[in-house]
Amino acid sequence: MTPSRITLSLISFCLLLIFSMACLTEDESKNIKHDTDESRDVFVLGDKPDSERNLAVLPTPNTNEQAVKQIAPTPSLREVDANDSADIEIDAADAYESDEYDEPTDMEEEEQENYEDWAEIDESEGWQELVHDPSAFFYFDDRLIGYFSGSNGDALKSIELVLSERIFELHGVVYEEGIPEWSQSTLDGITPERDFDAPAILDGRFIFFTVYDENDREITDAIGVVENLGDPDNPEWSDMGVIVESFDELPGTPRAMDPSVLDDNGKLYLSFGSHAGGIFITELDPNTKKLLKSPDITETTLEIDRFINVAQHYEPNDEGEIEVSIEAPYLYKNDGYYYLFANWGACCSGIDSTYNLRVGRSDDIWGPYLDKDGQDMLNDGGTLFLGSEGKYIGPGHAGIVVTPEGQNIFTYHYYDSTDKGASKLAARELIWDQQGWPVLLDHLID
Secondary structure (H helix, E strand, O other), X not given: OOHHHHHHHXXXXXXXXXXXXXXXXXXXXXHHHHHHHHOOOOEEEOOOOOOOXXXXXXXXXXXXXXXXXXXXXXXXXXOOOOOOOOOOOOOOOOOEEEOOOOOEOOOOHHHOOOOOOHHHOEOOOOOEEOOOOOOOOEEEOOEEEEEXXXXXXXXXXXXXXXXXXXXXXXXXXXXXXXXXXXXXXXXXXXXXXXXXXXXXXXOOOEEEEEEEEEOOOOEEEEXXXXXXXOOOOOOOEEEEEEEEEXXXXXXXXXXXXXXXXXXXXXXXXXXXXXXXXXXXXXXXXXXXXOEOOOOOOOEOOOOHHHOEEEEOOEEEXXXXXXXXXXXXXXEEXXXXXXXXXXXXXXXXXXXXXXXEEEEEEXXXXXXXXXXXXXXXXXXXXXXXXXXXXXXXXXXXXXXXXXXOOOOEEEEEEEEEXXXXXXXXXXXXXXXXXXXXXXXXXXXXXX
């Protein structure tokens, strides 16, 4: 065989080998994709007898929250018709990023953990999230019930405050059967555990809550509302949809986070905000619980005059840059005044959290909200109401409930310096001084 024929034969052999390997790789890729698709079940709940709303339910992965966070878009769901039996379509595969190494990592089955005990949830390397972002409480069957942010696959959780025993106890889970469809199709990439945040309560039946997704590339937030057609012991959740959405945290943006609602003689108001443009107030339709003006336009940067800016605060970050640092508003009316509580500082760092509660008041729901020195909260005003004290580090997310005997109870979360910074619920008696300002007294739970 001549050298040229030998060379030609070798080239032909190499090409054949490369083609065979490519075919084998393609087959393996198809098999992997097929296996992944078959492992993801999607269920659709039919309408309840007195509701036309549907929920699309996705199974929750039991993942180690310290290890992974989702960076790819969550599978998107097409709109579900109650009379349509077609399967829900899933687009997008899951990708995960290691918090520790900042690179993609595979999830091994043996590494997954199923958290059974709510008091053993490790939300970060340094602190445990037991109760975070609690709502105000309400009375049901002579018991105090409230809600707080979800974790480890539970969208939101309910809690019972037992004053006679000076304790709080886990009561239940909201959206236990699955999260609403709009939180999948409207938002771009909910966290894998599908946790919701910072609930607010209205009439003991309606829960307003935050759905958020933030990473280095984009920020997407929304506030939704759900109605309990049953009761706290036997809930029947009926989703009412999204109220507002926002898609950045630029200065001036009404960021759709941390709702608070106030029923004022039949008129319903929503306050909300986190960093970005600060704290805003808007009016809701008391029947639909949606925006009173242009309810179908949910993006807050559109028709922005619907949202009135009432509070703002700036402080330096770790790099020394000045940034907005205010969130978690709580509206409360007492003796003719509207009181606005809000958090300055940073949460979610255990004993290093710098959260502190500020307060101002106004004789008009739209403001201006002035502190004790007459400083407008929109211009960095806000009287310090509660800062870190003893083991109670970084108090945040205010709430007030009045007992049948007329006692005012003020609730909030804090980070326990004697328990590795675990976030817990605190409750204290509250009174109003002669000038009408709130004053805190003794702790009511240990």
